[in-house]
Amino acid sequence: MLELTIYTKNGIKHYMTKIELENVTKFFGGKKVIDNVSISVESGDRTAILGPDKAGKSTLLSLIAGIEKPDGGRIYFDGKDVTRYPPQKRNIGMLVQTFALYPNLNVYENIASPLRARGLTTEEIDREVKEQAKSLGIDDILHHYPYEISGGECQRVATARALVKKAAVYLLDEPFTNLDYKLKESMRVELKRILDKGKGTIILATPDPEEALIFAKTLVFLYDGKVLQKGPIEECYSKPASISVGKYFSKPMMNLIEAPLVQKNKRSVLNISDELQLDVTHLNLPEECVVGLRPHNLYLVKEREGMLTISPTLELQENAGSEMIVRMKLDGSSLTMYTPFVKRLKEKSLRIFVDPCDFYIFSKKTGKFITKYQRG
Amino acid sequence: MVEVRLENLTHSYDGKTNAVENISLTFQDKTANGLLGPSGCGKTTLLSIIAGLLKPTRGRVYFDGRDVTELPPEKRNVAIVFQFPVVYAMSVFDNLKFPLDANTKMSKDEKRKKVLEIADLLDLKPILGQTTTRLGPADKQRVALGRSLVREPSIFLFDEPLSSIEPDKKSFLKTKIKEVQKRLWQTTVYVTHDQTEALTFADNVAVMNRGKVIQFDKVEKLYKKPNSDFVGYFIGFPGMNILNGCLKGDEINLDDFVIKIPENVKFPEHVTEVKIGVRPEDIKVSGEKRRDWIPFKCDVFENLGKDFGILHLTTEHHRIKVKSKLSFSRGSDVWVHFPFQRLHFFDQKGRRITTF
Numbered sequence: 001m002l003e004l005t006i007y008t009k010n011g012i013k014h015y016m017t018k019i020e021l022e023n024v025t026k027f028f029g030g031k032k033v034i035d036n037v038s039i040s041v042e043s044g045d046r047t048a049i050l051g052p053d054k055a056g057k058s059t060l061l062s063l064i065a066g067i068e069k070p071d072g073g074r075i076y077f078d079g080k081d082v083t084r085y086p087p088q089k090r091n092i093g094m095l096v097q098t099f100a101l102y103p104n105l106n107v108y109e110n111i112a113s114p115l116r117a118r119g120l121t122t123e124e125i126d127r128e129v130k131e132q133a134k135s136l137g138i139d140d141i142l143h144h145y146p147y148e149i150s151g152g153e154c155q156r157v158a159t160a161r162a163l164v165k166k167a168a169v170y171l172l173d174e175p176f177t178n179l180d181y182k183l184k185e186s187m188r189v190e191l192k193r194i195l196d197k198g199k200g201t202i203i204l205a206t207p208d209p210e211e212a213l214i215f216a217k218t219l220v221f222l223y224d225g226k227v228l229q230k231g232p233i234e235e236c237y238s239k240p241a242s243i244s245v246g247k248y249f250s251k252p253m254m255n256l257i258e259a260p261l262v263q264k265n266k267r268s269v270l271n272i273s274d275e276l277q278l279d280v281t282h283l284n285l286p287e288e289c290v291v292g293l294r295p296h297n298l299y300l301v302k303e304r305e306g307m308l309t310i311s312p313t314l315e316l317q318e319n320a321g322s323e324m325i326v327r328m329k330l331d332g333s334s335l336t337m338y339t340p341f342v343k344r345l346k347e348k349s350l351r352i353f354v355d356p357c358d359f360y361i362f363s364k365k366t367g368k369f370i371t372k373y374q375r376g
Numbered sequence: 377m378v379e380v381r382l383e384n385l386t387h388s389y390d391g392k393t394n395a396v397e398n399i400s401l402t403f404q405d406k407t408a409n410g411l412l413g414p415s416g417c418g419k420t421t422l423l424s425i426i427a428g429l430l431k432p433t434r435g436r437v438y439f440d441g442r443d444v445t446e447l448p449p450e451k452r453n454v455a456i457v458f459q460f461p462v463v464y465a466m467s468v469f470d471n472l473k474f475p476l477d478a479n480t481k482m483s484k485d486e487k488r489k490k491v492l493e494i495a496d497l498l499d500l501k502p503i504l505g506q507t508t509t510r511l512g513p514a515d516k517q518r519v520a521l522g523r524s525l526v527r528e529p530s531i532f533l534f535d536e537p538l539s540s541i542e543p544d545k546k547s548f549l550k551t552k553i554k555e556v557q558k559r560l561w562q563t564t565v566y567v568t569h570d571q572t573e574a575l576t577f578a579d580n581v582a583v584m585n586r587g588k589v590i591q592f593d594k595v596e597k598l599y600k601k602p603n604s605d606f607v608g609y610f611i612g613f614p615g616m617n618i619l620n621g622c623l624k625g626d627e628i629n630l631d632d633f634v635i636k637i638p639e640n641v642k643f644p645e646h647v648t649e650v651k652i653g654v655r656p657e658d659i660k661v662s663g664e665k666r667r668d669w670i671p672f673k674c675d676v677f678e679n680l681g682k683d684f685g686i687l688h689l690t691t692e693h694h695r696i697k698v699k700s701k702l703s704f705s706r707g708s709d710v711w712v713h714f715p716f717q718r719l720h721f722f723d724q725k726g727r728r729i730t731t732f
Contacts, residue, residue: 053542151415180414180569185614189676189688207543214678237681251681253544296682316551319575321599322612322657327547336547340657340684340699342599 017077017091017168017201018043019064024073026059026225033059034070035225041201041218043078048216048233049205052248056225057205061171064203065092077169093167093200097174099158101146107133107157108142114165132160135194152183159191170195172204176211188214209251213237221245243367246292246360252325252336255293258364261285270361273331276310278356282376285361289370292360295325298337299353306375307353310335314348328352378439378530378563379405380426385435387421395421397587399435403563403580410578411567412610418587419567423533426565428452439531452531455524459536461516463508463523468500471508471519475527494522497559498552514545518552525556532564538573553577571611583607605726608653614686616653616720617696623648632691633670638716641731650729653720657699660713661687669711672696674704 019041026034033056041047049057062068064075066087075083082090101110108129115125133139136156141149146157155175162170175191176184192215195202204215212219212233219233221241229241240246246254259272261280270278272291299307312328312335319342326337328350337352359373380403388394396418403409411419424430426437428449436445444452463471472491476482482490495501498518503511508519517537524532537553538546554577557564566577574581575595582592583606591603602608608616621628621635623643628635628650635652637643643650662669672689677700679685687700689710696712704710721729 052544181571181613182414182610182615189678193676210678210680213681234679249681294681316547316554317576318547318550318572319595320572320613321575322655325572327551338682340682344596 018079019169019201019203020076020079021060021064022074022076024060024063024070024075026056026063026068027071028059033225034063036073037222037225037227038073039220039227039230041203043201044199045201045218046195046216047201047203047218047220048212049203049220049222050207050209050212050249051222052207055207055222057207057222058173059225060222061094061173061203061205064169065094065171066090091165091167091169093162093165093170095159095162095170095172095175097177099155099175101154101157101161103146106143106145107138107149110146110157111142111160111164114161128164129160132164136160136163136190152179152187155179155183155187159194163194168200170200170202172202172206174206175204176206176208207248209237209249212249219249221249223248239369239372240292240360241369243290243292243362246362246369250294252295252338254360255295255298255335256362257291257293257330257333257335259289259291261287261289273310276308276354278359278373279376280361280373283361283371283373285370286363286365288364290362290364290367292362293354293358295336295338296340297354297358298335300337300339300343302353304355306357307355310352310354312350312352314345314350317345326350379403379441380531380563380565381438381441382422382426383436383438385422385425385432385437387418387425387430387432387434394433394587396425396432399589401582401589401592403565405440405563406561407580408557408564408578409566410574410581411565411584412571412574412581413569413584414610415569417584419569419584420535422584423456423535423565423567426531427454427456427533453527453529454531454533455527455529456533456535457517457521457524457537459539461513461520461540463511463516463519465507465509467505467507468495468511468519469504472500472504472522472526475523490526494525497525497556498522512542512545514541514549517541517549521553521556525560530562532562534564534566534568534577536568537566538568538570550576571613575611583610585610601728602653602720603728605651605653605722608655608720608722612655612657614656614697614699616655617659618722619652619654619694619696621650621652623650628652631693635714635716635719636668641716643721643731644729647723647729649724651722651724651726652714653722654696654714654718656686656697658715658718659696659698660715661689661698661700661702662711662713663702663704663708664711665709666711666713669713672710672712674706674708674710676706677703679703 021037021039024037051057063070066085074081111129112125138156176188206212216233219236221229223244229236229245240249257272259270262269262271267279268281270280312330314328316327318325323340324342328335356373361370363370382399382401385399386394387396413419425432428447436443476487495504500522541549568574582589585606591607598611605618621630626637672691675688675690677685677687684699684701685703687698689696723729
C-alpha cells in the first residue's frame with residue numbers, strides 16, 4: 001500500500017535509503033548543539049532518536065532533511081554525499097510536532113499539495129489522496145477546512161500529506177507530543193501500522209521511551225548534542241550505558257539512589273538506605289555507586305522470592321485511571337513507583353518491595369554503567 | 377468558601393453551534409472538581425463562564441445561591457491559573473504582593489506577612505528577590521499560583537496549568553498544587569485534557585464531550601462504573617474495548633464468537649443489541665488452546681519496557697487491546713477469555729445497561 005518510491009526526472013525508482021552521518025557538528029549562536037555525531041541508519045530500519053528536551057533531536061533531523069547545514073562533518077544517503085543538497089533534492093517526508101496545514105486549502109487540497117508540486121495528473125492525484133485519506137480514516141472530511149476539524153483530525157491530515165509523498169525516508173519529529181492522550185493512544189499504533197506496510201527508512205525523534213520502544217528497532221540516545229549510546233533498542237534498554245541514558249530511557253524516569261560502599265566484617269556492602277544494605281563483595285564495585293531502579297520495579301506486594309522491603313513516605317499519589325504513579329521520599333531522596341492498577345493509599349508510611357536483581361549499578365564518578373546486581 | 381451551581385448553561389460563539397449545551401452541575405463547597413475531555417469539548421468555555429470572562433448565551437451561574445451571571449470577573453472573588461503563567465516583570469516578592477497593593481485596609485506588615493506565608497507554602501522563599509524574567513515556566517507558574525492565592529479567593533480555577541511546564545519539574549509542581557489544595561480547601565475547578573491530572577487533583581470529575589457533560593462522578597466510579605461507552609473508553613490506559621453483539625437466548629452473539637450469559641444474569645426485556653465494554657486489564661490471554669476460550673490473531677505487541685505490554689488482537693470483525701504479560705508475534709494464535717462479571721454493557725446509544 002505504501003510503496004516507497006523516489007520519483008526522479010528520469011523515472012528511476014529507489015525503494016529505501018541508507019543514511020550515514022560522519023562527525024556532524026552544528027553550532028547555534030556559538031553554542032555547540034550537535035557535537036561530533038556519527039551514526040548509521042540502515043536502509044529500511046526503524047531508528048529512534050531518544051533524549052530529553054533540548055538534547056538536539058530536532059536539529060539532528062533538520063540536518064538529515066537538509067533544512068539546516070552542518071558546520072562540520074558529512075551526510076551520506078546510500079553512500080552519496082548529500083551534505084550540500086537542498087531539502088527538495090533529498091526526497092524526505094517529515095512529520096513534525098507543530099504541524100501547519102494551509103488554512104486556505106481544504107483537507108483534500110492540503111493532502112494533494114505535495115503531489116501538485118510534483119506535477120502529477122488530476123487522476124493520479126485523486127487516487128493517491130483518496131487512498132491515503134481512507135487509510136487514515138479522514139476520507140469523510142476531505143471537503144472541510146482546517147479550522148472546521150479537530151486537532152486530532154488535523155494531525156491525521158498532516159500525516160496523510162507527509163505519507164502521500166511516498167518518500168524514501170520519513171523523519172518524525174515528536175509527532176505525538178501535542179496530541180490528547182487518547183489520540184496518542186490510537187495514533188501511535190496506527191502510524192506504526194501504516195509505516196510498517198512500507199519499507200522506508202524511518203527516524204523518530206522523541207523524548208518518550210515508550211514511543212521509542214514501540215516504534216524502533218535501533219536506538220540512538222542523544223544528550224546535550226552527543227550520542228551517549230546506540231544499538232539494538234532492547235539491548236540498550238536492558239543495559240543503559242550511563243546514568244543519563246538510564247534516567248531518560250525509563251517512563252517514569254529511573255530512580256537514582258546514591259549508595260556508598262562500606263566495609264563490614266571483610267565484606268563489601270552497598271549502603272542503599274538505612275534498611276537496605278546489599279552484600280556486593282562478589283561484584284567488585286568502586287567506592288561510590290549510584291543504584292538505578294525503574295519505577296515499575298517497585299511493588300506493593302511481594303511478587304517474588306528474594307525481594308527486600310523499604311519504607312518510604314508518601315508524597316503524592318497520581319491516579320491515571322487504570323494505573324498510578326506514586327511519588328515518595330526515602331531518607332530524603334525522591335522515589336517513584338509505577339503500578340498497572342490503582343489502589344488508594346491511606347497511610348503516609350509505605351512498605352514497598354524491590355528485587356535487587358532489578359538494580360542497575362552505575363559508577364558515581366564516571367556515570368558509567370557497571371553491572372546489574374546478581375546474587376553471589 | 378463557596379458552592380458553585382451551574383444551571384442550564386448554553387454558550388454559542390457564532391450563534392450556530394453550541395460550544396457548551398444545557399449544562400447543569402453543582403460543585404459543592406470545598407471540593408476539588410475536574411473538567412476532563414478532548415480538545416474542543418467545551419471545558420475551557422465552561423471555566424470562562426464560571427470566572428465571568430464569558431457571559432453565557434443562556435443559563436445562570438450561582439455562587440452560594442447568589443446569581444452572579446451578570447457580575448464581572450473582579451467582583452466574583454475567583455482566581456484563575458492559566459496554561460501560560462502570567463507574571464509581571466518584577467521581583468517574585470512584588471509579584472506576590474501586587475494584588476494586595478490596592479488594598480488600603482491592610483498594613484504594610486500584614487501584606488508582607490501574607491506574602492511570606494504564601495511563599496512558604498509554595499517554596500518560593502529562596503527566590504523572592506529574583507525577577508521573574510529569568511525563571512523557567514514551572515517557577516513562573518508557582519509565582520502565578522502564589523499571586524492568586526494571596527487574595528484569598530473563594531474559588532480557584534485552573535486551566536491546564538501544567539501543559540506548558542518543563543517535564544522534569546511537573547511532578548514537583550503537582551505536589552505543590554496538591555498541598556495548596558489540602559491546606560486551603562477552597563472550591564476548585566481544574567480543567568484538563570489529561571486524565572492523570574484530573575483524577576489526581578479532583579475528587580469529582582465531569583467527563584465532557586462535544587459540549588456536554590457525559591458523567592459527573594467520583595473518580596473511582598468513573599473507572600468502575602462508567603455510565604457510557606465514551607467514559608469507559610476515555611478513562612484508563614488503554615481505554616475500554618467496545619464490541620457490538622446481539623442477545624440470542626442465553627448467549628451474546630458477536631458474529632465471530634459467542635459469549636455465554638450465566639444463568640443468574642438477566643438483561644432488561646427490550647434489549648436485543650448491546651455494546652460490550654471490557655477493560656484491557658480484565659481480559660485473559662493464553663498462547664495455548666483452552667476450552668471455551670476464543671481464538672484471536674495477534675496484530676501488534678506494544679512493548680512498553682514494563683512487566684506488561686499492550687497486545688492488539690483481531691478476529692474478522694473485532695479488534696481488542698489487552699494488557700498482557702505475555703508477548704506474541706504478529707499473526708500468531710492467541711486464545712482469549714472475557715470474565716463475564718468484568719463486562720460492562722451499553723445500549724445502542726452508548727448508555728449503561730444494568731443487568732440483574
